[in-house]
Amino acid sequence: MKNKGEIYRISGPVVIISGLNTKMYDVVKVGTEGLMGEVIGIEGDKSTVQVYEETSGLKPGEPVENTGMSLSVELGPGLLESIYDGIQRPLPVLKDSMGDFIKRGVSANGLSREKEWDFVPMVKKGDKVNGGDIIGTVQETQNIEQRILVPPNVSGTISDIKKGKFKVDAVICTLDNGKELMMMQKWPVRKPRPVAKKMTPNTPLITGQRILDGLFPVAKGGTAAIPGPFGSGKTVTQQQLAKWSDTEIVVYIGCGERGNEMADVLHEFPEIKDPKTGRPLMERTVLIANTSNMPVAAREASVYTGITIAEYYRDMGYDVSLMADSTSRWAEAMREISSRLEEMPGEEGYPAYLAARLSEFYERAGKVKALCGKEGSITVIGAVSPPGGDFSEPITQNTLRIVKVFWALDAKLAQRRHFPSINWLNSYSLYTKALGPWYDEHVSPDWVKLRNDSMELLQKESELQEIVQLVGSDALPEDQQLTLEIARMIREYFLQQNAYHEVDTFCPMDKQYKLLKAITSWGDKAQSALEGGAEIAEIMKSSTKDDLAKVKYEVEFDKALGVILKNMDEEFARLRGK
Amino acid sequence: MTKEYKTINQISGPLIFVEKTEPVGYNELVNITLPDGTTKRGQVLDTSNEIVVVQVFEGTGGLNKECGVRFTGETIKLPVSKDLLGRILSGAGEPLDGGPRIVPEDRIDITGAAINPYARLPPKDFIQTGISTIDGMNTLVRGQKLPIFSGSGLPHNEIALQIARQARVRGSNEPFAVVFAAMGITNEESQYFMRDFERTGALERAVVFLNLADDPAVERLITPRLALTAAEYLAYEHDMHVLVILTDITNYCEALRQMGAAREEVPGRRGYPGYMYTDLASLYERAGVIKGRKGSVTQFSILSMPGDDITHPIPDLSGYITEGQIVISRELHRKGIYPPVNVLPSLSRLMNSGIGATRTREDHKAVSDQLYAAYAEGKDLRGLVAIVGKDALSDRDRKFLEFADMFEDRFVRQGEDENRDIETTLSIGWDLLAELPETQLTRIDNKYIDKYHPAHKAEKKE
Numbered sequence A: 001m002k003n004k005g006e007i008y009r010i011s012g013p014v015v016i017i018s019g020l021n022t023k024m025y026d027v028v029k030v031g032t033e034g035l036m037g038e039v040i041g042i043e044g045d046k047s048t049v050q051v052y053e054e055t056s057g058l059k060p061g062e063p064v065e066n067t068g069m070s071l072s073v074e075l076g077p078g079l080l081e082s083i084y085d086g087i088q089r090p091l092p093v094l095k096d097s098m099g100d101f102i103k104r105g106v107s108a109n110g111l112s113r114e115k116e117w118d119f120v121p122m123v124k125k126g127d128k129v130n131g132g133d134i135i136g137t138v139q140e141t142q143n144i145e146q147r148i149l150v151p152p153n154v155s156g157t158i159s160d161i162k163k164g165k166f167k168v169d170a171v172i173c174t175l176d177n178g179k180e181l182m183m184m185q186k187w188p189v190r191k192p193r194p195v196a197k198k199m200t201p202n203t204p205l206i207t208g209q210r211i212l213d214g215l216f217p218v219a220k221g222g223t224a225a226i227p228g229p230f231g232s233g234k235t236v237t238q239q240q241l242a243k244w245s246d247t248e249i250v251v252y253i254g255c256g257e258r259g260n261e262m263a264d265v266l267h268e269f270p271e272i273k274d275p276k277t278g279r280p281l282m283e284r285t286v287l288i289a290n291t292s293n294m295p296v297a298a299r300e301a302s303v304y305t306g307i308t309i310a311e312y313y314r315d316m317g318y319d320v321s322l323m324a325d326s327t328s329r330w331a332e333a334m335r336e337i338s339s340r341l342e343e344m345p346g347e348e349g350y351p352a353y354l355a356a357r358l359s360e361f362y363e364r365a366g367k368v369k370a371l372c373g374k375e376g377s378i379t380v381i382g383a384v385s386p387p388g389g390d391f392s393e394p395i396t397q398n399t400l401r402i403v404k405v406f407w408a409l410d411a412k413l414a415q416r417r418h419f420p421s422i423n424w425l426n427s428y429s430l431y432t433k434a435l436g437p438w439y440d441e442h443v444s445p446d447w448v449k450l451r452n453d454s455m456e457l458l459q460k461e462s463e464l465q466e467i468v469q470l471v472g473s474d475a476l477p478e479d480q481q482l483t484l485e486i487a488r489m490i491r492e493y494f495l496q497q498n499a500y501h502e503v504d505t506f507c508p509m510d511k512q513y514k515l516l517k518a519i520t521s522w523g524d525k526a527q528s529a530l531e532g533g534a535e536i537a538e539i540m541k542s543s544t545k546d547d548l549a550k551v552k553y554e555v556e557f558d559k560a561l562g563v564i565l566k567n568m569d570e571e572f573a574r575l576r577g578k
Numbered sequence B: 001m002t003k004e005y006k007t008i009n010q011i012s013g014p015l016i017f018v019e020k021t022e023p024v025g026y027n028e029l030v031n032i033t034l035p036d037g038t039t040k041r042g043q044v045l046d047t048s049n050e051i052v053v054v055q056v057f058e059g060t061g062g063l064n065k066e067c068g069v070r071f072t073g074e075t076i077k078l079p080v081s082k083d084l085l086g087r088i089l090s091g092a093g094e095p096l097d098g099g100p101r102i103v104p105e106d107r108i109d110i111t112g113a114a115i116n117p118y119a120r121l122p123p124k125d126f127i128q129t130g131i132s133t134i135d136g137m138n139t140l141v142r143g144q145k146l147p148i149f150s151g152s153g154l155p156h157n158e159i160a161l162q163i164a165r166q167a168r169v170r171g172s173n174e175p176f177a178v179v180f181a182a183m184g185i186t187n188e189e190s191q192y193f194m195r196d197f198e199r200t201g202a203l204e205r206a207v208v209f210l211n212l213a214d215d216p217a218v219e220r221l222i223t224p225r226l227a228l229t230a231a232e233y234l235a236y237e238h239d240m241h242v243l244v245i246l247t248d249i250t251n252y253c254e255a256l257r258q259m260g261a262a263r264e265e266v267p268g269r270r271g272y273p274g275y276m277y278t279d280l281a282s283l284y285e286r287a288g289v290i291k292g293r294k295g296s297v298t299q300f301s302i303l304s305m306p307g308d309d310i311t312h313p314i315p316d317l318s319g320y321i322t323e324g325q326i327v328i329s330r331e332l333h334r335k336g337i338y339p340p341v342n343v344l345p346s347l348s349r350l351m352n353s354g355i356g357a358t359r360t361r362e363d364h365k366a367v368s369d370q371l372y373a374a375y376a377e378g379k380d381l382r383g384l385v386a387i388v389g390k391d392a393l394s395d396r397d398r399k400f401l402e403f404a405d406m407f408e409d410r411f412v413r414q415g416e417d418e419n420r421d422i423e424t425t426l427s428i429g430w431d432l433l434a435e436l437p438e439t440q441l442t443r444i445d446n447k448y449i450d451k452y453h454p455a456h457k458a459e460k461k462e
C-alpha cells in the first residue's frame, strides 16, 4: 500500500477509500478538490474516512492522499478573538475566500501567517528547558499575555533565542539538539495535553449568576452540565457564563446550534466590557461555531478543537472556562457517523463508545499544576438537549454520571418566565463542601449558613405547596404562611435574574450576599413580629418587602439597600409597637 | 448525452440499486426512463464501484429492471429567474400553471450551502403581522424562523395566510415576496391557499411549489429545498424580503421516516431517523440576514403536532432549531376564539432585539411581560376555582380570573381580516391591564404607567 489511494464508496459524510496506507485519525485529502477528512476505521485495505466538508458530487475512483498527520490544531498567538469552524478554520478567512456561504475545498490556517507578534524571551542561551516550559511572552490582547511554551515532548539546552517581531512560524529559539521552536505549535486534538499533576478544585468559579454562585456553585477546574428542553435557557445561561465568569480565558463552542446565536455573540462580545478588566470580552474569548447545518463530521471534531485550545491556555497557567452548546448535538454527530459505518448501535442508536467519549471529554477539565509549574484550570460546562426534555435519555444520564454539578432546567419554570429556569430542588453541586473555606474567607463566615437555611426554606416550601394545592393557603397556620412568603421572596427577589437587564445581568458576590442577607433578615424580623403578636396581614403589607423586590435593579445598590434596611427596622418597630 | 444503464438489480420501496456503472457522483441527479417512455427523476444516496443506490422522487411505481438509468453528472438544481414570481410549480419544480418553462438566469444547487455565521447579521427588524398575540407578545423579526405548532383541524392555514397578507416592516417599502411550499397537504387545502393568493393579488409576488397528498412522498424531500433555493435567490440576488411558508413540516418528516425505513437504517426515537435534527436544520437554518446584502429570508412554517403532543420528535426537534414557536390551542379554538394562539407556551426568542423605543415602543416589553404574567396567573386560578369554587377567591384573585377571560376575548381574539398595528395592540393591552389594581402592575416601570396607563392618560387630558 502507498501514500495515494482512491475513493471506493461515498455515503454522506462517510467515505471509504481503498489502497491507502493509513493510521487511525490520520488526516487525508479526499477527491480532486482535496476535501479534508479523518480516518476513523481501517479494515483490510480499506479505510473509513469522515469528511469535514460537503461530499456532493464526489465520485468513486477519485484520488485520496494521506497527510500522515493527526487532526491537529495550531496553538499560538492569535487564537484569542478568533471565530473558527469545528476544524479550526477561521470563519472570516473562509468568508474572504468563498463568500457568504460555506462552500468547500478551501483549507485555511488556524493562525495567521502574516501577522507579526512581539516576542519577549524569558530564557537565555545555555538555559535548559523541558516540555511545557515558558520561553517567552507575547502580548496577545491588551490584557492577556500569551506565554510561549516549549512543546510538551521537547527538551534541550537553548543555543539561540531571539527577541522582536516575528510571524508565528518563524524560528525564535533553537535547542542544542537542533530542535527549532516557533511561537506556533501543533497538537492532535484527540489527545489530552500532559500536565505535571492534577489538583483538587477548591476555588469557586464566580459567575455573577445568583442561583449558580449562591446555591449550586461550580469550582474552577470543575465540571457542570446544564440539561433542559428547548427554550428553557441553556444558551442564555452559557452565554451569561461566558460573559461574566471570573476566568481569564473563555472558549465557547457552538456545536450544532443556531447561526443567529453565534452572530449574536459575535456582535455582542466586542461591545461588552469585562467587569474586571474593563476590556471588551472578545479579547479573552475564542469562539468555535459549527452550526447545525454545517458538516456533521466537523461538528464531531469541534468539541475536541475547543478543549485543546483550552488546554493550551491552561498550560500557561490560566483559568479557562469552556462552554459546549450542545453536547447532545456532538453525540448526535457521533451517532450519525456511527450509523453510516453500520456499527452495532447501543442505546437509542448511539454508538457503544458514547459513554467513554463523554467521560474522556469531561476528564480534560480540571485544576492542574502545569508542566511549567504554574497552576491553571479548565472548567467545563456542557449543555445537554434531551429529546422531549426527558432526562432519562442516554446523553443526560451518561453526563450526570461524570459531572459534579447539575443545573436542571425546568420547562415549567421557563413557561412561568422564572429565569434562570434552574430547578432548585433537583439541581445539585458536589463542590459546596470543598468551597466552604473559600466563602468563609472571601464572602462572609455566615454565607454557608445563609445558603443552607435558604435551601431548607425552599425545601419546606415545596412540602407546604402540596398542602396548599389541596386546601388553599389561607388554611395554613400563620407561621407557615410566613414561611411561604419568605420562600417566595427568595425565589423571586434572589433566584430570579434577568439576563437582559443591564444592571441585574451580573451580580457580584458581595451583592449576592447582601441581598440574601437582607431577605432573610426581613424573614427573621417578620417571624419575631408574628411571635410578638403582630397580625400576619399587617406583616404582609410591609412596604420594605416590596422595596426588596426591586433593589437588585438599582445602579447604586448599596445605598438603596441601606435605606431599605433602615426603613425595615422602623417598620418592624412600629409593627411590634401595635 | 450521458450513458444509459439497464443494470437495475433491485427495486425496494422508493429505492433502486444499479450495478456495473462508471464512477457516479454522490447526490447526483438521475433520470430514469420507463419502458413506456415516461421519465422519472432520482438522486444518488450511496455510490461505490459496485453498486449505486438511487432514491426515486416520483416513487418506484411502474419501474422494472428494464428501465434505463442515466446519471446526469450534476446535483439537483433549480433554474431561477425573477420570473419565478407569480408562478405555480410542482413539488419537483415543474410548471403546473400552464405557463412557459422558466428561462433561467442561473441554475442553483438546491441543497443550499450554510451561511457562514460570521457573515450573518443578528435579525432585528420588527415585522408587523397585524396579529396581537404575535406582534405584542411573540414578535417576529426579519430573518427569523418561527414556526406555528398546530394540530389537525386547527386554523393554522388561516393564520399563515393572514400573516402572508398583512406582514409588513413598518416604514419600509422594500420589495417583498412570499415563497409558499406545500408538502403533502390535501388538494382542498391547496385550493384554499391558491384562492386566497389570487383574491388578494398576492400571487404576483409569490412563488408556489405544490406537492399534494397524492403526490409521491419522496418528492417532499426536495420540495422545501426548491422553495428555499428560490427564496434565497430572490433575497440575496434581487434584494427582496422573502417570507417562506412551508406546510406541513410533519408531512416532510413522515417522508423522511419512510425513506429511512426503505434504506433499512437503524431508526431513532419513534421510528424517525437519527439524523432528523441535522436534516431539519438544513431547512430551518436557511433563514437569516447577511451583512451587506439587502434582502432577507424569514420562515413561518406550519407544523401539526401529532396527537397535539409537543414532545413528539417532530415539534421537539423543530423547537430545538427554530427561534421560538407560536402554539395554537385546541381549547381556545373550541371556545370559538380566532386566532387561537396560546401565548403561554409560545415564544419568540428574537423578540427582545426587535422591540423597544426605536423599533416599536418603549413600553412594549413591560406591557408584554405584564400581560403574560397576569394571564398566567388568571389561568392558574381557573384551575383552583375548579377545586375550591369561585367564592373562595379573594377580590384580587377574582380580578385576575376575570382578566384571563378578557384577555382571551379582546387581546387574543381578532378578525381574520383585522390588521392591528402595534399601537392598537399595545393600547388594547393597556386597556386590559387597567382593569387590574394598579399596585399589581409590578412588571411595569412607573414612568410607563404615568405615560400610558389609561387612567393617567385621562388625568393628563383633563
Ligand SMILES: Nc1ncnc2c1ncn2[C@@H]1O[C@H](COP(=O)(O)OP(=O)(O)OP(=O)(O)O)[C@@H](O)[C@H]1O
Residues within 6 Å of the ligand: A228, A229, A230, A231, A232, A233, A234, A235, A236, A237, A385, A419, A420, A421, A497, A498, A499, A500, B319, B320, B321, B348, B349, B350
Ligand atoms: N436568564 C434569563 N433571563 C431572561 N430571559 C431568559 C433567561 N434565560 C432564558 N431566557 C429566555 O428564554 C429563551 C430561551 O432560552 P435559550 O435560548 O437559552 O434556550 P435553550 O435552552 O438554549 O433552547 P434550545 O435548546 O432550543 O437552544 C430566551 O430567548 C429568553 O427569552
Ligand SMILES: [Mg+2]
Residues within 6 Å of the ligand: A234, A235, A236, A257, A325
Ligand atoms: Mg440553545
